[in-house]
Amino acid sequence: MSERLVMADPESAQDVLTFAGRAARAGEEGVRVQAAGGTLVMTAAALAPKGLLDRTPTVLAMRMLHADPELECDFVVESLEKDTDPRNIVLPDEAISPAWAGIAPPRGGWEYAGDIDAAVLANRAQWGIAAVARQIPENPGEDAVRAVRGAVWGPPDEDLEGLPLGVAFAAFTFGFISGEERAQVFAAGRWTRVSLQRGHILSRGPAVSGLTAVRRTGGSEEA
DSSP states (O other), X not given: OOXXXXXXXXXXXXXXXXXXXXXXXXXXXXXXXXXXXXXXXXXXXXXXXXXXXXXXXXXXXXXXXXXXXXXXXXXXXXXXXXXXXXTEEEOOSSOBOOGGGGOOOOSSOOEEEEEEEHHHHXXXXXXXXXXXXXXXXSSOOHHHHHHHHHHHHSSBOGGGTTSBTHHHHHHHHTTOOOSSOEXXXXXXXXXXXXXXXXXXXXXXXXXXXXXXXXXXXXXOOOO
16 A cells, blocks of 8 residues: 555645545544546445444445546545645555445446435435434443434435435535535436535435436346
């Protein structure tokens, strides 16, 4: 592993640190960094199950940034730090292998499935955050916290046209919601991608058949 990520400019480097900080607060382990051809793709799990009985959905946040054209990498790290050079990001000595990083969304085959108002995502996220806070007992253990999070963020939400409520949580937590915008939704097998100007939210679950009058036709293989 190289010691540093070299970004295209200081603004992109700051975006890397911001994304990593939000990933740490989301509660799941690590940030995946993949770079090639001048683009750095950062992925983190806003929510991910641990064990067969965990009802928490897999919900990933993804952001693409401009990097040095010569930078090539693909690994997961626990943290990222600022360098003395404002274009660079300091890497830890070792990579990690969280379970969520082994579940990769498809690279192609995405079909348009509708759209959702960004304001609806924000409102549902705030409702869910309040619901989690109300249900977590005093001095909870990790298992109790995960059970509450799974119960709140896992079920399909009517206001999100059947997507898990955790999709709204991820969009809100990673700062992808900004101003008036309609998020476009795409589906590929069991995966759904909610695309906003600042980033993408990917969730894995039952196949989406359509969020508006635009509906998928024909069969497709599950990812």
